[in-house]
Amino acid sequence: MAYGLVINNASGNAMYSSQDSTWTLLAYYTTAANTNATYTGVPIMSSRLVTRQMLNQVTGDDEAYAHSYSLSGSTLTTTAPSSTDTVQTFFAVWGK
Numbered sequence: 001m002a003y004g005l006v007i008n009n010a011s012g013n014a015m016y017s018s019q020d021s022t023w024t025l026l027a028y029y030t031t032a033a034n035t036n037a038t039y040t041g042v043p044i045m046s047s048r049l050v051t052r053q054m055l056n057q058v059t060g061d062d063e064a065y066a067h068s069y070s071l072s073g074s075t076l077t078t079t080a081p082s083s084t085d086t087v088q089t090f091f092a093v094w095g096k
Contacts, residue, residue: 004017004018004019005017005018006018021096022096023049023094023095023096024045024094024095024096025092025093025094026042026043026045026048026093026094026095027039027041027042027043027076027092027093028090028091028092028093029076029078029090029091030055030088030089030090030091031067031078031080031088031089031091032088033056033080033086033087033088034080034082034083034084034085034086035080035086036067036077036078036079036080037077037078038075038076038077038078039075039076039077039078040074040075041074042071042073042074042075042076042093043074043093043095044073044074044095045095045096046095046096047095047096048071048093048094048095049093049094049095050069050071050076050091050092050093050094051091051092051094052066052067052069052089052090052091052092053066053089053090053092054066054087054088054089055087055088055089055090056087056088057087062085063085064085064086064087065080065081065082065085065086065087066086066087066089067079067080067081067086067089067091068081069091071093076091076093078091
């Protein structure tokens with residue numbers, strides 16, 4: 001006996017199965033340009049990943065850096081690799 005849910009399209013191909021897994025947005029943060037920041041209270045799940053996006057990127061031929069980060073337990077730490085050339089960075093923490 002099988003358990004679960006499968007949703008098929010009009011051609012009979014499975015479009016979704018309860019065996020699939022999806023990532024859930026757990027938290028998001030923005031770190032100001034040229035600064036370091038620590039965010040606490042990040043939700044914990046068995047699997048997590050962090051994505052980042054440069055905001056207000058420097059235009060022209062200027063070099064710009066996105067913050068680096070570390071996620072440990074419920075703490076996300078973001079670090080500016082340069083004190084003058086790091087742009088504002090958006091972080092999203094995903095879990096499943």
